[in-house]
Amino acid sequence: MPVTAKIAKPLLPGFTPEEHVLIRHAMNRTWEDIAGDILNEVGEMPKSHVIEVVLDADYMNMYGRITKELYTRFDALDYKLRIKFAKTVFTFARYS
Numbered sequence: 001m002p003v004t005a006k007i008a009k010p011l012l013p014g015f016t017p018e019e020h021v022l023i024r025h026a027m028n029r030t031w032e033d034i035a036g037d038i039l040n041e042v043g044e045m046p047k048s049h050v051i052e053v054v055l056d057a058d059y060m061n062m063y064g065r066i067t068k069e070l071y072t073r074f075d076a077l078d079y080k081l082r083i084k085f086a087k088t089v090f091t092f093a094r095y096s
Contacts (some may be wrong), residue, residue: 012077012085023074026064027089030054033063035095044096051086055079 012020031054038053039045045053054060061071074082 012074012081014073019070022066022070023085024089026060026066026071027054027086029065030060030063031090031095034059039096044094046094047087047090047092050090050095051083054090055082055086 012023015023031050034053035050060066060074061068064071066074
């Protein structure tokens with residue numbers, strides 16, 4: 001079954017529309033898996049901290065259920081571009 005969804009900008013250079021969707025899903029799954037533990041400790045977090053945590057410490061590779069090859073390509077992108085893309089995934093100002 002093909003993966004389809006509206007692709008938000010910025011587009012990641014060298015990634016197909018389907019890969020954009022897979023990366024978005026991986027980011028969301030990562031946050032879903034780690035949010036409970038983090039929010040139990042801190043209560044609430046601004047979007048910028050959520051993005052930093054999701055992109056940090058190989059969490060997407062561990063929790064995002066993304067292929068190693070796709071994760072490696074995404075992780076090799078400039079950090080500022082990954083943050084910019086993640087801002088299209090995490091749209092709330094605060095998470096609790």
